[in-house]
Amino acid sequence: MTDKNSDEPGAEGAEGGNVRRDELVAGEYVLGILSLDDRRKVEARMATDRRFAATVRRWQTNLSGLDDAYQPVTPPRHLRRKIERRAFGAPRPASARPSLWNSLVFWRGFAFASLAVAAVLGGMAALSGQAARPLLAPTLSAEMTVTGTGVDLIAAYHAASGRLLVRPVAARNEGAKSLELWLVEGGHAPRSLGVLPETGEGGLVVPADLRRSLSAGAILAVSIEPPGGSPTGKATGPIIAQGPVARMP
Amino acid sequence: MNDEDLALLISRVGLKDRDAFSRLYRASSPKLFGVCLRMLKDRAEAEEALQEVYVKIWARADGFVPAATSAAGWLQAIARNQAIDRLRARKPVADVLDEAYDLPDSTADPEACAVAAGERRRIDACLDELAPDRADAVRRAYIEGASYQELADHFAVPLNTMRTWLRRSLLTLRECLER
Known part of the structure; x- marks a missing residue:
């Protein structure tokens, strides 16, 4: 063999x-x-x-x-309705557990100074501790530009459930990139919490050995990295956002 | 619609935005239906496949990473994969991922991370470096979804010869694309 x-x-x-x-x-x-x-x-x-x-x-x-x-061929009209029925009728996948991106701690922690997030923050009070719910079409959305970085964030707010989903779109500049989230705590060098967009809905699961460190007073930061994340384990690209973690009232 | 707009639409679909899904469907379905028709060569089956493709797009859009692939490429890969799955289910072919091929951990290969952006248009030039019949075999496999057996029949060579053709062609292409 x-x-x-x-x-x-x-x-x-x-x-x-x-x-x-x-x-x-x-x-x-x-x-x-x-x-x-x-x-x-x-x-x-x-x-x-x-x-x-x-x-x-x-x-x-x-x-x-x-x-x-492949030559484009317009599909028959009736297909679209069938597709929408099949897609929207499906039950929501189990991956809808609350993620860091939907958490108020995360948003409080971040000093996205140049982002126009204030308008949507009002809807977030209803978020705490929510389990998966059926998602309807978003009622509000925003495209946010992080000044000078070529990175955009898009947000969609679902009024019926109170869920606000945010995803980075790091493709404005030529060349591929990922957004990597870092934990800075207790005098340690920044430790990677993972690459942001690759786990769906901008969420990620904090590695078990880092969970103790993710507490009030720690700092979260986002850097721009090569696709798949930093090759060295340290942040190699510019830090585009950072801020302290605070406990929710 | 340019690729950046398409990427933005897919990102919105990832947030379960139904209106974005409708716009994405309008913008992309002729191309993806073209993929299904060309590969499956059967209209009813292509219609069925197209439905599956968009249900997958709806379910998977939250995993789309704009930095990693072009938006059009991501969509077309889903369509091709769906059509190929149907072709292989329709007419099974031999498994080749035997133990020797079986999926060990990958060794460190820094080049695997090399960005492919910009290499895209070079595929035609690199195919020109292959013997014409081998380049034709690569195209038939990719575009039509031909199997090793169908290619072997078409080019009147033994099955193993066709495997060697295509695998050598892949290695040559990789080398050419990295230059």
Whole structure:
């Protein structure tokens, strides 16, 4: 089993076999040539292996130039209603637990001085401790520009549930970026809490070993990093926002 | 609609904005229907696939990372994946991710993080570096969703030869795209 792939094409190359095989598997996946079972295996791996997922995404981007071959065809009218019925009728996924992005602590903590968030903060009193609820169409929304950074945040407020969702859109400048959230506490160097947009609704789960440190008096900060987050474990890009964490009244 | 506008719409759909979903559908459905039709070559099945595609877009838009992929590329990947799943379910092909291929932890590869932006248009130039029949095989696999067996039949070569063609082509493409 150890030597089984020595006759793999190109296996004699200078790179490690795993990297080579990952490249091929990712490329074959994007090409679409794998069996259904193999496709599910690749997708399961993507969900747990960020580096492998990045390799698949790179193939996707590289090969997407071939998408020009697809000629647009307007679909029949009745499809749209069917789709909306199927999409909107589905029960809300279980991932709707309250996240940092929806928490008042988070918003109090942040000194987004240049953001026009005041207008929507009024709706947030109803937020505390809310479990998942069905989401209706947002009633209010805002696009917020963080001055001078090329980063935008968009917010949608759902009046029926009181939920305010905010997501960063860090794509205004050329070149890809991620927004990384950092915890600064107790004289430690900033420790990463994770990359913001990749976990849906701008939320993330604080690593277990950092939860004790996330308390009143700590500071949260957001930096702009290469896609997937800082390669070094330290903030490498500009800090675009920071502020102290305060306990909710 | 440019890619930035499309990205903004997808981000809004990620916030469960139904109006944004309708606008996204109007802006993108002809292209995605074109993908489904071209791959599935069956109108009824393409209509069914398109519904599945947009239900997925609605469910997954909150995971869209504008920095990581182009908006159009993200949408088209969902459509292609849906169509390919249907093709493979319709006519199963052999599994190849055997134990030798089986998904070990990836070793450190700093290049895996290399940004692909800007490389996109180079795919055509890199395909030109392959022998014409091999470039054609890559295109047929990607665009039509042809399987190894179908490609082997079309080019009248043994199945294993076709596997080697495509895998070598992928390695050549990767090398070319990184130059």
